[in-house]
Amino acid sequence: MTYSINETHDPRLKSFVASANDGVTDFPIQNLPFCVFSRADVHDPFRGGVAIGDQIVDLSALAKMHLLSGVAAQAVQACTEPTLNRFMGMGREAWSALRVALSRLLAQGSAHEGTLRACLIPQSVVEYALPAQIGDYTDFYASVHHATNVGKLFRPDNPLLPNYKWVPIGYHGRASSVAVSGQKFYRPKGQVCGVGQTVPVLQASKRLDYELEMGIFIGAGNALGEPITIDRAEDHVFGMCLLNDWSARDIQGWEYQPLGPFLAKNFATTISPWIVTLEALAPFRAAFTRPSDDPQPLPYLSSAENSSQGALDISLDVFLETAKSRAASDAPNQLSQANLREAAYWTVAQLVAHHTVNGCNMEPGDLLGTGTMSGPKEGSQGALLEITEGGKKPVTLSNGETRTFLEDGDAVIMRASCEREGSVRIGFGECRGEVLPTRGSTSSPRA
Numbered sequence: 001m002t003y004s005i006n007e008t009h010d011p012r013l014k015s016f017v018a019s020a021n022d023g024v025t026d027f028p029i030q031n032l033p034f035c036v037f038s039r040a041d042v043h044d045p046f047r048g049g050v051a052i053g054d055q056i057v058d059l060s061a062l063a064k065m066h067l068l069s070g071v072a073a074q075a076v077q078a079c080t081e082p083t084l085n086r087f088m089g090m091g092r093e094a095w096s097a098l099r100v101a102l103s104r105l106l107a108q109g110s111a112h113e114g115t116l117r118a119c120l121i122p123q124s125v126v127e128y129a130l131p132a133q134i135g136d137y138t139d140f141y142a143s144v145h146h147a148t149n150v151g152k153l154f155r156p157d158n159p160l161l162p163n164y165k166w167v168p169i170g171y172h173g174r175a176s177s178v179a180v181s182g183q184k185f186y187r188p189k190g191q192v193c194g195v196g197q198t199v200p201v202l203q204a205s206k207r208l209d210y211e212l213e214m215g216i217f218i219g220a221g222n223a224l225g226e227p228i229t230i231d232r233a234e235d236h237v238f239g240m241c242l243l244n245d246w247s248a249r250d251i252q253g254w255e256y257q258p259l260g261p262f263l264a265k266n267f268a269t270t271i272s273p274w275i276v277t278l279e280a281l282a283p284f285r286a287a288f289t290r291p292s293d294d295p296q297p298l299p300y301l302s303s304a305e306n307s308s309q310g311a312l313d314i315s316l317d318v319f320l321e322t323a324k325s326r327a328a329s330d331a332p333n334q335l336s337q338a339n340l341r342e343a344a345y346w347t348v349a350q351l352v353a354h355h356t357v358n359g360c361n362m363e364p365g366d367l368l369g370t371g372t373m374s375g376p377k378e379g380s381q382g383a384l385l386e387i388t389e390g391g392k393k394p395v396t397l398s399n400g401e402t403r404t405f406l407e408d409g410d411a412v413i414m415r416a417s418c419e420r421e422g423s424v425r426i427g428f429g430e431c432r433g434e435v436l437p438t439r440g441s442t443s444s445p446r447a
Contacts (some may be wrong), residue, residue, distance in 0.1 A: 001231065001232070001235060001277075001287060001305065002234055002282070002309055003078050003096075003234075003278055003279040003282040005282055005284065006100070006282075007100065007189035008029075008030065008032070008099055008100055008103040008174060008279070008280075009030055009280075009282060009423065010284050011028075011030070011422060011423055012425050013029050013030060013055060013103070013107060013109060013298075013424075014029065014050055014107070014125065015028070015108060016107070016108050016116075016117075016252055017029075017052065017053045017055055017108045017120070017149070018053070018054045018055030018104065018108065018110075018326075019055065019349040019381070020052050020106075020435045021051030021053070022053070022291065023304070023425070024425075025053050025054070025425065025427075026051075026417065026427025026428065026429055027051035027052055027053055027104060027235070027426070027429075028053070028425070028426060029052060029106055029107065030280065030283075030423070030426060031051065031276060031280050031426040032050050032051070032052065032099055032102055032103065032106075032274045033048070033050065033051050033274040033275055033276045033277065033280065033428070033429070034048060034050055034079070034131060034258065034274070034277070035049050035051065035123055035131055035157070035241070035273045035274050035275070036047070036048055036049070036054070036082065036083060036084060036128065036129045036130065036131045036132075036273075036290065037056055037121075037127065037128050037129070037273070037380045037385065038046060038127055038129070038325055039047045039121060039125055039126055039127075040125055040126055040127040040200075041125055041248040042256040042395040044415045045402060046082040047059060047060040047079070047080050047081065047082060048060070048078075048079030048080065048084055049108035049121075049126075049287060051123070051274060051429070052120075054123050054124070055120040055121065055122060055123065056120065056121045056122075056123055056124060056126060057102065057106070057116070057119055057120060057146045058077050058119045058120070058121055058291060058444075059079035060080040060081060060166075061118065062076055062081070062116075062118040063076045063077050063079070063080050065119070065186045067105065067115065068098075068101050068138055069269030070097070071093055071094050071097040071098075072094075072097040072098050072100070072101040072158070074090070074094065075087060075090060075095070075097055075098040075240070075427055076098055077093040078094075078100075078324065080091060081364065082129070082154075083129075083130070083133045084132050084238075084256045084275075084365070084428040085132050085133055085364045085365040086364070087240045087339065088218070088219040088220070088314070088364040088365055089220055089221065089363075090217065090218065090220070091129060091235070092235050094236065095279065096218065096279060098204070098270075099280075099440060100348060102284075108442065110363060111353075111438070113201055114335060121413055122179060125301055128181065128182070128273035130178065130179070130180050130275075131180075131241075131273065131275050131363070132218070132367075133365050134178055134367045134382075135175065135365060135366055136172070136175055136362075136363070136366045136367070136368070137172070137174065137175040137269070137366070137367045137368075137369070138170050138171070138172055138173065138355060138366075138368050139171055139172075139213075139245055139261075139345070139368075139371060140168055140170040140351055140368065140369060140371045141164075141169040141371040141372075142168060142169075142345055142346045142351065142373075143343045143344060143345060143370070143374050143382070144160070144164070144165070144345040145342075145343060145375055145376050145381075146218055146343070146372040146373070146374035146381075146382055146383070146386065147159070147160060147164055147169075147345075148160060149374060149381060149386040150335070150385060151231045152384065153385070153389065153390045156290055157248045163346070165294055165295050166298070166355070168293055168301075168346045168350060168351055168354045169371075170286075170351075170355070170368075170371075171260045171263060171324070173245075173261075173266065173269065173369070174266035174269075174417070175217055175367070177267060177269060178270075178271060179268065179269070179270055179271075180271060180272075180273050181242075181271065181272050181273050181429070181431045181432045181433070182432055182433075183268060183270045183310050183432075183433045183434070184187075184433070184435075185239070185267060185268035185433065185435065185436060186267075186436050186438055186439050187205060187208060187435055187436065187445075188205050188208075188248050188267040188268075188438075189202060189203060189204050189438060190202070190203075190205065190251035190255070190263040190264065191251065191254055191255065192205070192206075192250045192251060192253075194250070195256045201255055203445070204249055204268050205248035205249075205251055205264075205403070205445070206250055206387075206445045206447045207248065207250040207404075207405045208246070208247075208248055208249075208405050208435060209246070209248070209249050209383050209385050209406065210244050210245075210246055210247070210383060210406065210412045210433075211213075211242065211244060211245040211246070211317050211371075211382060211383050211403055212316055212336065212338065212371040212372055212373050212374075212382035212383065213242075213243040213245055213369045213371060213373060213382070213412060214240050214241070214242065214243060214314070214316075214340060214369075214373065214416070215243035215271050215272075215367055215368070215369055215370075215371045216240055216352075216367070216368040216369075216370070217240070217241065217275055217307040217365065217366075217367060218237060218239060218347055218352075218363065218365065218367070218368070218412065218423055219237060219362060219364055220235065220236050220364065221362045221363040221364055221366075222236065222356055222361055222362055222366065223357060223361060224360075224361040225294075225359040225361075226356075226359065227356045227357045227358070227359060228353055228356040228362075229272030229281045229300070229355070230300065230301060230302065230303045230306055230350065230353040231303050231305065231306075231349070232350050233349035233350075233352040233353045234278055234349055234352075236346065236352060236362065237279065237349075237352060238275060238364075238416050239270045239275040239276050239277040239278055239280075239318055239350075239430075240272065240275065240276055240278070240281070240312075241274060241275050241431075242275070242316075242413060242414045242415070242416055242428050242429075242430075242431035243266060243269065243270070243271050243272075243367075243369050243370075243431070244269065244271075244414055244433055245269050245369055245371075245372070246268045246269065246270070247264055247265055247383070248259075248263070248264045248265075249385055249405070251263055251264040252264030252265070254436075256426075257358045262400040266335045268433065269369075269430055270432070270433035271431060272414070272428055272429050272430060272431040273429060274429040276426065276428055278377055280426060281312055281314075281405055281418065281426075282419075283423040284312055284313045284314065284418040284420055284421060284423070285309040285310075285311070285312065285313070286309065286311040286312065286341045287299055287307065287308055287309065287311060288306055288307055288308075288309075288310035288347050289309040291308070291335075291336055291355075297350065300353060300354075300357055300361055301346075301350045301353060301354060301380065303349075306347055306349050306350065307442035310347035310348070310349055311337065311340075311341045311347060312340050312345065312347075312348070312349070312415070313341045313418060313420060314339065314341070314343075314416050314428075315335060315337065315338075315339055315417050315419070316337065316338045316339065316340060316343075316373055316382070316415075316416050316420070317335045317336070317337050317384070317414065317415045317416070318334070318335045318337075318412065318413070319332035319333060319335065319413040319414075319415070320332055320333050320335050320397070320410060320411070320412060320413075321333075321336050321401070321410070321411040321413060322397065322399075322401055322403075322407070322409060322411075323407075323409030324408050325397070325398075325399055325401075325406070327398070328397070330377070330399060331397075332411075332413055333397045333398055335384075335387065335395065336374050336379055336381050336382060337379060338375040338380040338381075339375055340368045340370075340373055342380075343373040343380070343382070344373065344375055351368055351370070352368070355368070384403065384404065384405055384406070388403075388405070391405060393402040401425060404406075406435050407432070408435055409435065410434070410435050411434040411435075411442065412432070413430060413431070413432045413434060414425065414430070414431040414432075415428065415429075417425040417426040417429075436438070
């Protein structure tokens with residue numbers, strides 16, 4: 001069941017934290033996303049936090065104040081741990097109870113303002129860890145526009161395979177290489193067999209790419225053998241984040257048949273530190289529809305509620321900062337802008353329902369990726385592979401540099417936000433990752 005609008009979404013609500021009311025922050029009081037953090041200057045233990053403006057509510061400190069009662073008190077106690085897994089596993093009642101309690105405590109006029117101020121830490125002095133211990137990571141392929149654009153590069157006359165519009169396509173990724181924003185990773189090596197070659201070689205990837213995705217964190221799990229139905233799917237979803245599924249296209253091209261991605265994907269995945277709860281996203285729901293001449297979802301992937309409000313109106317932006325632009329303090333170049341509502345062929349609920357229809361069990365902290373989110377318009381492509389048409393059309397940046405694929409020193413920055421008339425804008429923070437040279441190398445290989 002989707003969340004209803006309640007007092008926490010009231011656009012008239014303001015916080016005593018002034019930066020939460022400036023109209024441009026990603027983190028007004030209507031958002032209250034969760035993270036795991038530590039003070040970088042003192043290296044204290046990692047624990048749960050909630051964003052409000054440019055501050056973090058230290059949930060461990062809040063728990064010691066004994067201001068909460070009942071389910072909310074139990075929930076905040078679970079957030080004192082170095083991961084949010086236990087809190088995620090407590091389920092929807094606990095998530096909502098803590099959200100309401102925090103909203104009331106942080107509101108203008110709160111009787112506990114003086115006490116709460118002692119629990120605030122500037123975001124500028126913290127470091128982040130993964131918000132959960134990720135037991136399993138599954139990446140989907142849920143944008144029909146991305147699938148079509150990529151398919152045209154290899155199968156111009158038949159870009160989509162026959163199953164695409166019937167089944168949410170996905171593969172199981174590598175959870176151990178998922179890292180929080182700020183990740184720096186080495187350019188990967190792998191087998192590559194280029195056009196005209198008959199024998200592959202082991203080399204550093206020359207076609208390194210990013211993928212603009214959303215991440216979906218599972219909250220309460222399900223028992224092995226007990227599928228999650230579509231009408232209950234969102235009860236099992238804690239929230240969403242930004243996700244960059246870095247991809248080595250030349251390695252992928254050689255290895256992906258017959259079993260799909262492997263070394264081309266498992267070397268790095270970057271997520272934003274903040275999880276925006278599904279409850280916070282309630283004002284930004286939209287109808288889920290399919291073109292009338294497309295196959296309609298099978299019954300286990302369809303419900304009246306999913307059709308009426310299963311989609312999410314989330315704007316997605318990608319920026320590129322090169323080593324040269326960084327040294328010159330130039331602003332990053334925007335590469336694309338998409339919207340999840342237009343890009344996603346399958347909803348969050350459909351992905352969860354399909355993942356478990358065979359009895360697969362999920363656990364708190366499991367992560368799903370949507371797959372690259374590309375929209376239908378020019379400028380909304382979610383990967384360089386699409387933007388440059390496989391490397392044929394280089395992108396020219398504002399400082400004169402060009403890119404077909406990523407070079408060493410490049411940093412990709414992703415941002416997302418929700419805006420709608422009658423609601424307060426909320427955002428997801430930043431997902432940033434940087435490419436380092438292959439170990440033992442000092443320069444980028446070029447395609």
